[in-house]
Amino acid sequence: xLQFTDRTWLWFxxxxxxxxxxxxxxxxxxxxKLSRVLMYFIISAGFTLQTFGLYLRGLEVKGxxxxxxxxxxxxxxxxxxxLYLVIGATFRLSLLGYFTSVLAAALTVVSLSFPAWDATxxxxxxxxxxxxxxxxxxxxxxxxxxxxxxxxxxxxxxxVFSLKRHxxxxxxxxxxxxxxxxxxxxxxxxxxxxxxxxxxxVGAVYWLDDTTTVNALKLTVTVGVWAAYAVVxxxxxxxxxxxxxxxxxxxxxxxxxLASLPLVSGSHAAP
Amino acid sequence: xxxxxxxxxxxxxxxxPLELRxxxxxxxxRLPVFHQTASTxxxxxxxxxxxxxxxxxxxxxxxxxxxxxxxxxxxxxxxGFPADAFATISHHAAGLPAIEHLLTVASGLDSQMxxxxxxxxxxxxxxxxxxxxxxxxxxxxxxxxxxFQHAKYVRTHTAINAGHISVANVAVDLALKIFGDLSxxxxxxLGAGDIGEKTAKAFQSCGAGSLTVxxxxxxxxxxxxxTLNATALPWEHVSAHIGEYxxxxxxxxxxxxxxxxxxxxxxxxxxxxxxxFFIDLALPRDIDAAVAKLENVFLxxxxxxxxxxxxxxxxxxxxxxxxxxxxxxxxxALWKQVESQAGGRR
Numbered sequence: 343x344l345q346f347t348d349r350t351w352l353w354f355x356x357x358x359x360x361x362x363x364x365x366x367x368x369x370x371x372x373x374x375k376l377s378r379v380l381m382y383f384i385i386s387a388g389f390t391l392q393t394f395g396l397y398l399r400g401l402e403v404k405g406x407x408x409x410x411x412x413x414x415x416x417x418x419x420x421x422x423x424x425l426y427l428v429i430g431a432t433f434r435l436s437l438l439g440y441f442t443s444v445l446a447a448a449l450t451v452v453s454l455s456f457p458a459w460d461a462t463x464x465x466x467x468x469x470x471x472x473x474x475x476x477x478x479x480x481x482x483x484x485x486x487x488x489x490x491x492x493x494x495x496x497x498x499x500x501x502v503f504s505l506k507r508h509x510x511x512x513x514x515x516x517x518x519x520x521x522x523x524x525x526x527x528x529x530x531x532x533x534x535x536x537x538x539x540x541x542x543x544v545g546a547v548y549w550l551d552d553t554t555t556v557n558a559l560k561l562t563v564t565v566g567v568w569a570a571y572a573v574v575x576x577x578x579x580x581x582x583x584x585x586x587x588x589x590x591x592x593x594x595x596x597x598x599x600l601a602s603l604p605l606v607s608g609s610h611a612a613p
Numbered sequence: 614x615x616x617x618x619x620x621x622x623x624x625x626x627x628x629x630p631l632e633l634r635x636x637x638x639x640x641x642x643r644l645p646v647f648h649q650t651a652s653t654x655x656x657x658x659x660x661x662x663x664x665x666x667x668x669x670x671x672x673x674x675x676x677x678x679x680x681x682x683x684x685x686x687x688x689x690x691x692x693g694f695p696a697d698a699f700a701t702i703s704h705h706a707a708g709l710p711a712i713e714h715l716l717t718v719a720s721g722l723d724s725q726m727x728x729x730x731x732x733x734x735x736x737x738x739x740x741x742x743x744x745x746x747x748x749x750x751x752x753x754x755x756x757x758x759x760x761f762q763h764a765k766y767v768r769t770h771t772a773i774n775a776g777h778i779s780v781a782n783v784a785v786d787l788a789l790k791i792f793g794d795l796s797x798x799x800x801x802x803l804g805a806g807d808i809g810e811k812t813a814k815a816f817q818s819c820g821a822g823s824l825t826v827x828x829x830x831x832x833x834x835x836x837x838x839x840t841l842n843a844t845a846l847p848w849e850h851v852s853a854h855i856g857e858y859x860x861x862x863x864x865x866x867x868x869x870x871x872x873x874x875x876x877x878x879x880x881x882x883x884x885x886x887x888x889x890f891f892i893d894l895a896l897p898r899d900i901d902a903a904v905a906k907l908e909n910v911f912l913x914x915x916x917x918x919x920x921x922x923x924x925x926x927x928x929x930x931x932x933x934x935x936x937x938x939x940x941x942x943x944x945x946a947l948w949k950q951v952e953s954q955a956g957g958r959r
Contacts, residue, residue, distance in 0.1 A: 373772065505790060505911050510921060511928075519793035520888050584886040585909040 348402065349454065351395030352416060356450035358388030359419075362443030370440070370513045381439035382430060388446065389423045396420060404466040406479045411604050412460035414482065415453035419446045421486020422493075429490065429526070437516050441493040449489075477544040481564070484537035485599060488571065491530040492596040495589035498523040502586050524585075527592070528578060535575045538568050563602045570595055617658045619752055619951060620681050621711035622688075622703065623670030626725050629702045636694055639664045645746075647691050652748040654687060656680025659750040661743035661757065663718070665735050667725050672715060672739075674752040681705070712756055712951070713944035719764035721774060722936055728774040728929045733764050755951060763943040770939065771932045776925030780808070780918045781815035783925070784892045787918075788816070788860055791888050791911060795821045801858040802826045803851065803871055805837040808894045809864030813841055816860070825858070827851050829865065852876045856883035862892045863899030870901045877904035885909065892918070 362384045369376035396416060399407040407413040426442040453459060468475040497517055504514035517523075542564065549556055574591055577583035583591060624637055639647055644664055651671070652660045657680050660673040671688070675681050685703070689696040706714055714723070719736045721728045740757040743749045749757070768774050777783045785795075792798050800821050802813045805828040813824055824843035828834035831847055838845040846854065855861060855876055865871055872891065877900075881889050886909075893900040893914040905912040 373775075501790070505787070506905070508913075508917055508921070510787075510790075511924070517790075519789060520791045522793045524886065578886075581885045585888075587908070 348395045348398035349460075351391050351398065352450065353454060355388045355392035355395060356447060356454060358384055358391060359423075359443045359447035359450060362388070362439065363447045366437075366440035366443060370516065373512060373515065375516065376440065378430075378439060381443065382427075385423060385430075385439060385443055385446070386427060388443075389420070389427060392416070392420050392423070392450070402465075403463055405468050406475050408478050408482060409464035409467050410460055410462055412453045412456070414603050414606070415449050415459070417479075417482045418485045418489055419449040419453075421483045422446060422449075422489035423486075425486055425490050437497065437513075437518065438493065441497060442490065445489060445493055471548070473544055474548055477541050477548075480537055480541035480544065484534045484541060487530055487534035487537060488592075488596055488599060491527060491534060491592055494523050494527045494530060495592040495596075498527065498589040499586060499593070502589075527588070531571065531575050531578065531592070535568075535571050538571065542568055560606050563605050567595075567599055567602065570598075617674035617676060617750075617752055617955065618678070618707050619673075619711050619756065620675055621670060621672055621706045621714050622681060622685060623663070623668060624699070624703045625668035625670070625723070627723075628704070633698075633702060634667070634669075637669050637692060637699075638666070639669060639692075643691075647688070648742070648746055648748065650691065651684055651687055652746065654680065654683050657684060659743075659753045660684075660748045661739050661753055663736060663739040665732070668718075670718070672711070672753065672756070673748075674750060678707075681707075709944060709948040712760075712948050713940060715756065715760050716763050716767075716940045716944050716947075717937070719760045720767040720936060720940060721764075722767075722933065722940065726778060727926065727933070728768075728778075730768070730774055733761070733768075736764075737761060751954060752951060755954065756947065759943075759947050759950075763940070763947070766943070767936050767939050771936045773929055773932045773936045775928055775932075776921075778922045778926045778929065779815075780894070780915065780922055781812040783918045783921045784812050784862070784894075784913065785815045785819050787892075787911070787913060787921075788890055789819070791890050792859060795819050798822045798859045799857065800824045800860045800862065801846070801851075801855070802837075802843075803861065803863045803899055804828055804865030804867075804895065805830075805833045806864045806866065809862055810837060810841070812862050812864070812892065812894065813843070817841065821860075829867070856880035856889075858889075859887065860890045860892065861900070862894065864894040865899050866895070867899060868897060871895075871899040872901060872904070874901045874903045874907075877901070877907055877910060881907055881910055894918075 362381055365384070366376050366381065396407055399413065403409055408417055422442060423446050426438065430439055468478065498520065500514065501517045501520055501523060504510055504517065574583060574595065578588055626634065629637065639662070644662065648660070648662055651657060656676045658674045658676060660671060663670040663672065671684060685699070686696060689699050717723045719733050721730060721732055724732050740749070743753065777786050788795060788798065795816065798821055800813065800816050800823070802809050802824060805826060817824060824841055825846050826834045826838040826841065826843050827846040827848055829848050831845065834845040855872065856879065861872065863871060877889070889910045891900045891904060891910065891912040893912065896915065898914060900912060902912070904910050
C-alpha cells in the first residue's frame, strides 16, 4: 500500500502548481485569458496540500521545517504562495497567478528531485526557543516576499521589452501595466526588507548573548542579502535605481539569494 | 389566420454607398413618425427599426409577404426614395435567415469595422424603442432577447472584438499597458489637427485625468481646448513643461521636430520612476525617434500604430469563420424555438 509521507503531499502540491503552469501556458499560447478564479483555486489547492506536507514534516523535526536545503526551498515557495493568495485577491494582477505557479512548480519540483537535499533531517534545530524559530521563519518568509518580488520584476522586464520592441501579442498581451508592476514591486521590496530587518533584529538579540551559535559564513551571507536589498530599496526610494535596471537588479539578487541557500541551511549550530 | 412570419427588410453599407445611405437614414424627428405609420400598416404585427449610420433595417412579424411589400413601399414613399432603386440595394429575408442576419449584426460580424461593439448597443436601443412604442410581441421579444445573449456569447468565445483597429484606440490601449488606470494621467496634445483631436477624445472616453492642448496658434489651441473641455498651453512653454505630462501626442504640421532628444531627456529626469509615453501621429514626425532609447520612455509613431491596428484586424478576421459557425448554430436553435412557439399558438 502507498505510504503517504510528507513528501507525498508535497509532490501533490507540486503537481497542482505544475497544473497551474500547464493551464496558464496553454491559455497564453492560445491567446485566451485564463480564468483568475480557476488559477486561484488550483494554487489554493496546492497551498493546502503543501501546508499539510510541511505540517507533517514539522511534527517529525519538532519545529518549523527549516533544517536543510529541501525544506528551505519548500518554505520559500510556501511563503510566496501564501503572499500571492493575499496579494492576488487584493491587487488582481493579471498573470501573477501564472507566474507564481511557474516559480512554485520550479522550486518545489527541483527540491523534490534532489533527494540529497533532504538526506539529513535535523530535529529540534531551534532547541525549543520560540524566538529563534520565529527569527528563522520570518527570514524565510521575507525570502518568500522576495520571491514574489522577483516575479513582478520579471513581468516588468517582459512588459518593457514588449512595449519597446512592439511585440504585443501572446503572453505580452496579458501582462499588467508598467505602473502597476512598479507600484507592487516597491511595496513588496519594502515589505521584504522590513520583515528581514525584523528577523535579523530578533536573531541579533540571541546572537549577541552567544556569538558561537551562528557561524561566520551564515552571518555574512544573511547580512549580505539584507544589506543588498536594503541598498536597492534606498536607491529606489531616491529614484536612483528605477525601471528596467531596478528589475534586473532584483532578478540578479534573487538568483544570488537562491544560490546562497545551501550555505545557510547547514550552518546553523544545533544546540 | 396563418402564423406570423418573421421578416427582415433593409439596406446596409454592403450594397449601399454613403450618399444613398444618407437619403435612406431616418432622422431622429422622422423615425418615430415612420415607426408609428409602419406599425399600423395592415398585416404588420410587430416591428423594430434599426437605424444607424451604416444601415436601416426593419425586423418584424407579418401575416403575409404582401404586408412586407407594403412596408417597403411605405418606406420608399416616406423617404422619397425610388422604389426600383431601393429594390436593387436592399436585402430581404424571412424566417431563419432573418434571425441569422440579426445575430450576425448584433455580434459585429456585419459591421463595417469588423467586431465593433457599438452595434450591440444600437440593436438594444432599437428593441427598447420598439418595446416603448408597443410594437413588439412574442416573436420579436424572443428573437431580440436571445440575440443579445448570443451576441455576447460570440464576443466572449471568439476574438472577434480583440484589440482595437483604429489608430486612436490603439494608442489608448498602449497607454493602458503603460499606466493602467488613466484617471491620474495627464495628456498633452501638440497640434490641433483632426487625428490629434480624435486621439484626445479616445483618451477622454477612457477616463484620462486631464488634457492640455498646445498649438503654434494659441487661438486654435484655446478653441480646441474649449471643445474638449481641456486647458491650453502657450506653444513657447511646451519644452519646459513636457515632464509634467505622462502622455504626449504629437500631431502638428510642423516641418521640424517639435520634441527633441534633449527635451525628452530633461523631462524624464524630472520623473525618473514615472514612464513617459510619446505618440507621434504627425507627418513629418514631431518627436525625435532617438527618444525611444531613453529608459522609461516609450515612443510609437503613426506607422507603428497602424501596424498594430492591422494586426488586430487580421486577428479579428481570422476569427470570422469560428464566429459565423456559432451564429449559424445559435440561429438554428432559436428558429426552432420561434417555430415551436408559433406552432403552440395555432
